[in-house]
Amino acid sequence: MSNDVKKEGAHWADQMAERIIREKGDKDMYTCASGITPSGTVHIGNFREIITVDLVVRALRQRGKKVRFIYSWDDYDVFRKVPKNMPEPDLLEKYLRKPITLVPDTTHYAENYARANEVRVEKILPTVGIYPEYLYQAERYRSNRYVNGIKTALEHRDEIRKILDEYRTEPLKEDWYPVSVFSSFTDKDNTTVLSWDGEYGITYRDDDLGKEETIDIRTTPNTKLPWRIDWPMRWAEENVDFEPGGKDHLTEGGSYDTSKKVVEIFGGKAPVSMRYDFIKLKGMGGKISSSGGEVADLYDVLEIYTPEIVRYLFVGTRPNSEFAISFDLDVLKIYEDYDNCERIYFGLLDVKEQRKEKEKRIYELSQVDPESIPTEPGYQVPFRHLCNLLQIYEGDIEKVIASLTDVKPGQVDRLRTRLTCAWNWITTYAPEDFKWSLAKSDDEPVALYEKEKKALSDLRGYVNEHLDACSEKEFSEYIYKAAADNGLENADFFRITYLALIGKEKGPKLAGFIKICGKDRIDSILSKYQE
RNA sequence: GGGCCGCUAGCUCAGCAGGUAGAGCAACGCCCUUUUAAGGCGUGGGUCAUUGGUUCGAAUCCAAUGCGGCUCACCA
Known part of the structure; x- marks a missing residue:
């Protein structure tokens, strides 16, 4: 083995x-x-x-x-x-x-x-x-499980003090005892041990009340x-x-x-x-974590990273150096890095033997269950693409999965987890530039000049008739043609199209984006601009 | 004062069983028959903080130095 x-x-x-x-x-x-x-x-x-x-x-x-x-x-x-x-x-x-x-x-x-x-x-x-x-x-302390340990410490009080004093600036006092007591009157540790009887009896003073008491370390729940x-x-x-x-x-x-x-x-x-070493946080952007304040716990990290990737972050980093867990755009790179590691593990990406050995081990240790390492890679699609799909489908994860016809049954669970994280990331941490949503059919249409409306109307016509059959390249060429036919600058036409579709001046590469959205959605949005 | 960590491309970092310097972003260029970029392809760019040592060979090992940071010397 x-x-x-x-x-x-x-x-x-x-x-x-x-x-x-x-x-x-x-x-x-x-x-x-x-x-x-x-x-x-x-x-x-x-x-x-x-x-x-x-x-x-x-x-x-x-x-x-x-x-x-x-x-x-x-x-x-x-x-x-x-x-x-x-x-x-x-x-x-x-x-x-x-x-x-x-x-x-x-x-x-x-x-x-x-x-x-x-x-x-x-x-x-x-x-x-x-x-x-x-x-x-x-x-354990309260049930006196450590009574022998406490007694041993008391017996070797001077020896212990000597060891601790080696590194202290102020030596421990002569009357120091290697044990602390919670007062049985107040439960607080504002107490001073006064004496030890050499066996199991300790006498202490409650410094708040000035009371003294003798306790037996075999029965008291109060020593530590x-x-x-x-x-x-x-x-x-x-x-x-x-x-x-x-x-x-x-x-x-x-x-x-x-x-x-x-x-x-x-x-x-x-x-x-x-x-x-310690862990830094990057890109939380002042978001208050579930625990309150500027700290993140495992729950916060699992919101945006899948369990394997959370492990991967630590597995791939030398423990004795500090590193940052990112909540900003670095998230995209982390997912890409993990997918690369997975490709190397499954021999889908060729690298030098030395690196291959290393990445394979990192992949294994990153898996949640050491007894069941995946036998096929996850559904690998760029994280950014998943983010676009999620925004098209307004965060409906099952619809996104359904739209991806080549997902294998063994990949669905991992994909679902990843989509959940992606959506959490978009809604909580993604920069504003990154976010958009498709216009709804009952949204107020963008105010446009006649020739701009005409261009969009032409585009709609082309989409309804040819979108399913044409290639992305052909469609892209048509977009330029629609602009030219209506006397619009390309840049202007792209701008108004993005404004109409997602209410922003820029967006994902247009031809591919419209194809992903599909004929019906585009039609319902552009119908508002019909002459 | 002691201990430790870091110093590699413009930025963030990987490389550290010694064997021809890497990634992402940024920049630059080209492409999708026409300048949207959150697309594709490609290019440039580093005396690996400094100095010395070990070695056939050092970003990598050792020793000093500088700069930055953490930590102990209270408590835990």
């Missing part, structure tokens, strides 16, 4: 899989991890981490390895600030410093604030073929490890072999550096890691 996957020159996901096997040895099961605090919208930059893991998981599985793909929701993290655009900010304000799992969801989408963010992600990931096993840290200790504890707990990180973590003195050392206290080893 693994022999057909080349080691050298392979895709970065394949190289990473090889590295994991090399560094971690031959194992029955490899654990690949990812995770985040659901303290706000999980945006497309966060998605980069998820798909990075997914690609490495697929590469490992294709080498015949068993893989566990875990995704940790850090929903026992603290609610630090109220995001903009959330309903009832005053209510939310009262929950600051409490764990996000205890914050109400003022959108009433889920049972709590953290869960609302989680559910959105969990619902959409299958669309792009990603199926992690979700771990919920609030539930701080991030730089929590992360390595979980590596050890789950035996994590691979987990990527953003450049904030994967930098000298960042949390990966300290966790690499702290994990040994928990009897584990650091996973293989890799850094991914």
